[in-house]
Amino acid sequence: TTSIIPAYKTAFLQSCLSANVLTFGTFTLKSGRQSPYFFNAGSFHTSPLLSAISTAYAHTIISFLSSHPSIPKPDILFGPAYKGISLACSTLLELYRLDPQTWSSVSYSFNRKEAKDHGEGGGIVGASLKGKNVLVIDDVITAGTAIRETIRLVAKEGGKVVGFVVALDRVEKMPGPREEEEGVDDGEPRMSALGQIKREFGVQTASIVTSDDLIAVLRGKGDEGDIKRLEEYRRRYLASD
Ligand code: OMP
Numbered sequence: 699t700t701s702i703i704p705a706y707k708t709a710f711l712q713s714c715l716s717a718n719v720l721t722f723g724t725f726t727l728k729s730g731r732q733s734p735y736f737f738n739a740g741s742f743h744t745s746p747l748l749s750a751i752s753t754a755y756a757h758t759i760i761s762f763l764s765s766h767p768s769i770p771k772p773d774i775l776f777g778p779a780y781k782g783i784s785l786a787c788s789t790l791l792e793l794y795r796l797d798p799q800t801w802s803s804v805s806y807s808f809n810r811k812e813a814k815d816h817g818e819g820g821g822i823v824g825a826s827l828k829g830k831n832v833l834v835i836d837d838v839i840t841a842g843t844a845i846r847e848t849i850r851l852v853a854k855e856g857g858k859v860v861g862f863v864v865a866l867d868r869v870e871k872m873p874g875p876r877e878e879e880e881g882v883d884d885g886e887p888r889m890s891a892l893g894q895i896k897r898e899f900g901v902q903t904a905s906i907v908t909s910d911d912l913i914a915v916l917r918g919k920g921d922e923g924d925i926k927r928l929e930e931y932r933r934r935y936l937a938s939d
Contacts, residue, residue, distance in 0.1 A: 703914060707907050710754040710865075711915040717747050720912070722924040729841035729873060730881045731935060734927035735912075737866045739781050739837035751865065752788040754906045755835060756796055759789070759863055762904035769860050769902055771800070772833035774807045774825055776857075778848045781837045783808045785865075789835055807832075809851055827857030834862045839905070841873050842891030849899055859901050866912070867892055867905035871937040883934065890937030 714720050718741060725736040742751045763769055775793075777786025786806045793801040805825030813821045832852050839845060845862055852859050871888035892903045909932065916925055 703911055706754055706757050707911055708915065710750060710906055711911060713742075713747060713750040715915070715919070717741050717744075719747075722921070722927075727840055728843055730877075731840070731870075731883075734924065734931050737838055737868075739785065739865055748784070748788050749792075751785070752792040755785065755789040755863065755865065756792040758904055758906045759793060759833070759835075760796065762861065762863060762902070766861070766902050770831045772804060772860055773830040774805050774827060774832045774857065776827070776832045776834050776848070776852065777806065777808045778834070778836055778844065778851070779809050779811050782835055785835050785837065822855060827852055827855035830857045831860045832857040834859055836862070836864050838866045838868065839864045839891055839903075840868045840870050842895055845891075845895055849895075849901070859899070862892075862895065862901055862903045864903075864905045865907070867903075867908045869908050869910065869937050870935040885934075887938035889939045893937065893939050 714737070719738055721736050721738065722734060723736070725733045727733050727736075739751070742748050763771075775786045775790045777783050786808060790801065790804060790806045793804070807822055807824035807827060810821050810823060813819075834845070834848055834852070836844060836848065848862075849859050867890075869890055869892075872891045872894045874884050874886055874888060876882050876884045889897075892905075895901055896903060909928075913925070913928065913932075916928070
């Protein structure tokens with residue numbers, strides 16, 4: 699059978715499965731949703747896995763930028779603390795290996811969770827964001843809270859977010875008012891968190907894989923019960939676009 703999933707995505711998903719980056723159970727997400735699966739980018743902690751994830755990000759970023767010629771060349775690859783830090787550093791190295799001419803002049807940068815009041819001070823480590831075009835690299839998008847915080851942070855530092863890249867887009871709908879206030883899903887269809895970010899901030903986005911890719915790879919391999927719970931969860935929270 700022919701697969702419509704590109705080889706680098708399948709390779710990335712295989713690394714995820716082999717490293718148990720993807721776990722099944724009951725997880726309370728940042729958004730308060732109860733998910734039967736969780737993707738932990740912090741599990742890419744050996745050199746082969748770090749290399750696998752940065753290679754996948756680098757390929758995704760290169761094709762993202764070439765398919766969106768209106769995006770200005772990034773000056774900074776910004777990884778929000780904590781999980782974005784190692785991702786930004788290792789992916790920038792990989793981008794430089796793949797295309798030194800383009801990437802030698804790009805810097806990495808990340809925020810401190812607590813501002814430092816001595817030494818060089820400030821809330822940013824790495825290159826200053828002031829007046830810079832910033833490409834954000836993060837692990838996962840679910841309801842879009844983390845990226846909103848990052849867009850605000852970059853703006854506060856005087857930078858401009860020109861793109862947003864994640865490893866996994868869970869393709870979940872953005873929360874409605876009732877979910878935000880009471881944590882109860884009203885069952886109404888809504889657009890995806892990524893789609894909403896595009897619409898609201900004019901920021902283009904990309905992901906290495908989506909939860910569709912995930913299911914395609916799991917089918918026939920994973921535990922039947924896990925897959926069933928995953929599909930039930932997706933029916934409930936899948937975005938309408
Ligand atoms: P949102 O802010 O709802 O988009 O959630 C994204 C953040 O949740 C990520 O930056 C992760 O820290 C975390 N997360 C995961 O790491 N893996 C998952 O599978 C799901 C989440 C999550 O809490 O939604």
